[in-house]
Amino acid sequence: MISSIKIPAAPELSYLLRLADTCLISGQRLGEWCGHGPILEEDIALSNMALDLIGQSRALLTLAGQRSGESFDEDQLAFLRDEIDYRNPTLAELPRGDFAFTILRNLVLSTWLKLMWERLRDSSDAELAAIAGKALKEARYHQQHAADWAVRLGDGTDESHRRCEAALAQVWLYIPELFEDDAVDAAATAAGLGPAWSQLQEPWLAEIGEVLGEAKLAVPPAPTFRSSGKRGLHSEHMGYLLAEMQYLQRAYPGGAW
Amino acid sequence: MYTQAMDTLREEGGDKPALRTAEEAQLQQRFDNRIDAGEFIEAKDWMPENYRKTLLRQISQHAHSEIVGMLPEGNWITRAPTLKRKAILLAKVQDEGGHGLYLYAAAETLGTSRDQMLDALHSGKAKYSSIFNYPTLTWADVGAIGWLVDGAAIMNQVPICRCSFAPYARAMVRICREESFHQRQGYDSLLVMMKEGTEAQRAMVQEAVNRWWWPCLMMFGPPDDQSPNSVQGMRWGIKRVSNDTLRQKFVDAAMQQAEVLGVTFPDPDLRWNEATGHWDYGAIDWSEFWRVVGGEGPCNRERLAARVRAWEEGEWVREAALAHARKFDLKEAA
Numbered sequence: 212m213i214s215s216i217k218i219p220a221a222p223e224l225s226y227l228l229r230l231a232d233t234c235l236i237s238g239q240r241l242g243e244w245c246g247h248g249p250i251l252e253e254d255i256a257l258s259n260m261a262l263d264l265i266g267q268s269r270a271l272l273t274l275a276g277q278r279s280g281e282s283f284d285e286d287q288l289a290f291l292r293d294e295i296d297y298r299n300p301t302l303a304e305l306p307r308g309d310f311a312f313t314i315l316r317n318l319v320l321s322t323w324l325k326l327m328w329e330r331l332r333d334s335s336d337a338e339l340a341a342i343a344g345k346a347l348k349e350a351r352y353h354q355q356h357a358a359d360w361a362v363r364l365g366d367g368t369d370e371s372h373r374r375c376e377a378a379l380a381q382v383w384l385y386i387p388e389l390f391e392d393d394a395v396d397a398a399a400t401a402a403g404l405g406p407a408w409s410q411l412q413e414p415w416l417a418e419i420g421e422v423l424g425e426a427k428l429a430v431p432p433a434p435t436f437r438s439s440g441k442r443g444l445h446s447e448h449m450g451y452l453l454a455e456m457q458y459l460q461r462a463y464p465g466g467a468w
Numbered sequence: 469m470y471t472q473a474m475d476t477l478r479e480e481g482g483d484k485p486a487l488r489t490a491e492e493a494q495l496q497q498r499f500d501n502r503i504d505a506g507e508f509i510e511a512k513d514w515m516p517e518n519y520r521k522t523l524l525r526q527i528s529q530h531a532h533s534e535i536v537g538m539l540p541e542g543n544w545i546t547r548a549p550t551l552k553r554k555a556i557l558l559a560k561v562q563d564e565g566g567h568g569l570y571l572y573a574a575a576e577t578l579g580t581s582r583d584q585m586l587d588a589l590h591s592g593k594a595k596y597s598s599i600f601n602y603p604t605l606t607w608a609d610v611g612a613i614g615w616l617v618d619g620a621a622i623m624n625q626v627p628i629c630r631c632s633f634a635p636y637a638r639a640m641v642r643i644c645r646e647e648s649f650h651q652r653q654g655y656d657s658l659l660v661m662m663k664e665g666t667e668a669q670r671a672m673v674q675e676a677v678n679r680w681w682w683p684c685l686m687m688f689g690p691p692d693d694q695s696p697n698s699v700q701g702m703r704w705g706i707k708r709v710s711n712d713t714l715r716q717k718f719v720d721a722a723m724q725q726a727e728v729l730g731v732t733f734p735d736p737d738l739r740w741n742e743a744t745g746h747w748d749y750g751a752i753d754w755s756e757f758w759r760v761v762g763g764e765g766p767c768n769r770e771r772l773a774a775r776v777r778a779w780e781e782g783e784w785v786r787e788a789a790l791a792h793a794r795k796f797d798l799k800e801a802a
Contacts, residue, residue: 247777248782255565262558269551310782370784370787465666
């Protein structure tokens with residue numbers, strides 16, 4: 212068993228890891244659909260998006276490793292970090308659920324990521340800006356795909372509408388975490404690394420509101436619950452996700468893959 | 469796979485001439501002449517009913533194999549050991565889905581819908597390649613499938629690029645290109661573990677190769693003298709090279725690659741034959757092949773159940789998409 216690496220507590224590193232982990236964990240969940248989609252075309256589409264997200268996470272983890280001062284590589288960061296050092300918002304790690312849940316989660320996360328990538332193109336970190344330029348194109352497609360399906364399902368049959376309402380109610384519990392700032396955001400803004408997460412809220416709500424309107428889905432009431440994955444305190448699902456994802460690296464010390 | 473389609477169908481004969489009109493006889497003659505001249509047959513061309521049926525069976529079985537074949541490797545996507553391997557595996561399994569799509573489309577040109585073909589798969593009426601009824605127990609299985617299973621598939625499929633039915637031949641050209649990447653990534657993954665990995669990893673690779681070797685040899689179908697439908701397939705230009713010829717070609721190539729890798733195959737009778745210029749190999753246990761084809765392999769039930777579950781759980785999604793499309797059409801018409 213390989214022991215875990217420890218991550219320096221630098222706010223700018225946390226900022227990068229929050230983004231990298233959002234991509235990685237979303238990609239991990241989407242990859243679970245491969246071979247099990249409701250129709251072959253969607254099976255391929257979801258796998259493709261998982262692939263994009265894994266690619267984005269690789270670029271970001273590599274960058275985070277370089278900026279960590281410890282020269283960690285992407286795989287050390289992905290496979291040898293403990294749960295508490297994972298910084299994705301909780302929404303990304305929730306089980307894939309039914310197709311409605313996957314679509315609505317994709318809709319909110321891809322819209323969030325698209326807005327984030329747009330702003331990160333102006334990052335003071337030239338490498339981060341370059342990653343954002345490439346990822347933006349992918350996120351636009353992901354958002355379009357999720358929005359198309361949200362409308363189809365929201366305005367499809369009674370059953371699909373009911374499933375979307377239930378999925379949206381669950382997804383909505385985890386939304387506040389996507390827009391709450393803390394010291395990490397303050398440091399990132401001060402350094403010109405990227406926007407505070409709160410800055411994405413207004414455009415996000417406008418874009419999501421438009422899609423939900425077309426999908427005939429009501430915006431749920433604001434929840435009082437606060438998730439805290441981005442500070443390392445995750446849901447019970449995260450431990451299982453990481454146990455599965457990290458097992459080979461942990462079980463074969465010194466292995467070459 | 470894939471020559472298996474012809475071999476597992478014991479009940480149907482070739483194109484026995486039924487009572488025909490003079491016009492049909494003439495069409496048949498013209499068709500035979502075109503086949504003999506090495507021409508391609510397009511979907512709209514006249515073709516004998518058995519030719520159509522045989523192709524539909526083979527192409528749909530090939531498509532089903534791609535789709536069911538996503539499952540054994542898909543089993544390792546969430547556990548891939550590095551992000552690079554995860555990305556490669558996702559891309560590969562997704563390619564298989566794409567192959568399924570081209571092939572269903574090619575089969576649809578013969579007059580059967582994708583839904584009808586899927587019904588036949590889900591009801592157990594249609595077969596898929598029996599290799600996918602074996603389990604993937606370790607990460608090395610992913611590499612072994614790439615190297616050996618995809619390697620065997622390429623041997624089988626390259627000749628199909630010259631299949632007399634043009635839509636199938638065209639789909640195969642693209643599929644074969646992707647398959648050669650699949651084989652290389654599998655071999656590369658094993659090579660890294662064997663050359664740079666630990667003792668435990670090398671043991672994992674050898675164990676996986678031991679399990680996949682014999683089932684891979686079975687992928688080429690029964691020996692030529694027990695493959696009665698092959699003759700008709702050859703006559704029609706659907707099948708271009710015999711099962712045993714392809715199998716021998718595969719063994720010869722695999723032996724060289726195994727030497728580079730540093731693994732062995734679980735066959736004490738493997739030896740170089742100076743006289744033939746080929747590797748001799750031991751007797752294949754065909755009772756296992758027929759058992760797995762007949763539904764009694766290690767994973768037959770799980771594989772089919774996974775496909776049926778995905779289809780049933782997706783029913784409300786497909787219905788919603790259709791309902792929404794109808795609403796949209798009504799709006800457009802108004």
